[in-house]
Amino acid sequence: MTPPPVAGPVAGRTVAVRVPATSANLGPGFDTLGLALSVYDELEVTSLAQPGLEIEVTGAGADDVPRDASHLVVRAIAYAYEAFGRRLPGLRIVQRNLIPHGRGMGSSGAAVVAGLLAAKGLLEGDVEMSGDDLLRLATELEGHPDNVAPALFGGLTIAWMTEDGPQHKKLLVHRGVSPLVFVPEFTMSTSLARSMQPTQVPREDAVFNVSRSALLIVALMQSPELLLAATEDKLHQDYRADAMPATNALVHELRSHGYAAVVSGAGPSVLVLADGPGRRLEAAEIVAGSDTPWEALMLAVDFKGGTVRDITEGST
Incomplete structure (x- = not known):
């Protein structure tokens, strides 16, 4: 029997998250190579004492982003809390999107990573999430690691799947590129x-x-x-x-x-x-x-x- 979730840290913590756009494949590296680029989604997330969601979105795709539990950032936060056996608190999210939506620049991967990083920050001191934990959760949500790996770690990334889950290697890019x-x-x-x-x-x-x-x-x-x-x-x-x-x-x-x-x-x-x-x-x-x-x-x-x-x- 799965034990009931426990409460996380005291409400009132606010974290600021910043996630880059990404470009996957890069031509021949289908579902494997990804590059982090200097366009960013930014958000502030506050844990609330009372249940509920307060969501404010401006910027790219703001008119199309849901303001309920189906919001991808909220889903990612909830996924992380559940994975570590913590009860999801009420959330206030203020989000500013600069990554174009539906244009092949990793907007959904960035939202997933943003939510997981927000959960990591809100649970700091109670739950410690490693880079491997974040990549695993992000890949489970996104379905493949080629966008979420560079969004998490930056630079040029090679991502691959093993029996133990997703793996990655971050590489430095020549300054002339x-x-x-x-x-x-x-x-x-x-x-x-x-x-x-x-x-x-x-x-x-x-x-x-x-x-x-x-x-x-x-x-x-x-x-x-x-x-x-x-x-x-x-x-x-x-x-x-x-x-x-x-x-x-x-x-x-x-x-x-x-x-x-x-x-x-x-x-x-x-x-x-x-x-x-x-x-x-x-x-x-x-x-x-x-x-x-x-x-x-x-x-x-x-x-x-x-x-x-x-x-x-x-x-x-």
Whole structure:
């Protein structure tokens, strides 16, 4: 018989959480590679003495985010409390979203990570959650670790599954790598994008992606001049092309000019891994003349990952 949950720390604690956007796959590294980017969702979460939810959301996707227990941040907090046998308190959440929703920049993974980090902060001193705990819980909620790993730990991450659960390795990115994301007005459903892929692929395509994934690690860490070749892919982008023709066209246009452009996550945003700030500006100039409006985000690699800190009045 499962023991009843116990109460967590005294109500009134407030924590501040900050989580970066992410771009998964990076071309050939399907469901494995992810990169943290310098666009952030921020929130303050307070535990309340009385049950209930108070949710305030501004910024990206604010009109579509639920204000009840189905809110993804609330679900993640509740999931962590339940996992550690603690009773969920009332919650006040003030959230400011800057990560675009439905654009392939890890907004759902960021919400999951934000909720888990909030739970970690609220339970500090009562329950200690390790990085491995957070990655396991995040993967259970999100379904795969490629977005949540860089959101948690920052930088470039390799994520994989074992019998013991999800694992990750964080790597440093060469300082010459200059990310640029082109964000369209339209959105793309991750579940729809994933449904368009076959369950089997030709052996030569699998071998092709293994070679490019290995090369991509080298290109991102020490040889950015190899990024164009290293971001070639045969496992997922072509299969999804019909669902987002403007994205597919932009990727091919940029690559024809020598830029390492890929679909960001499930799309429809396009990630360019330029080998220097000057090259990034040149890519932005090409897209500025496109018939499809794209918002160009000149970003940096986030090396810190998600953070949480206690901001309770009177705390030190």
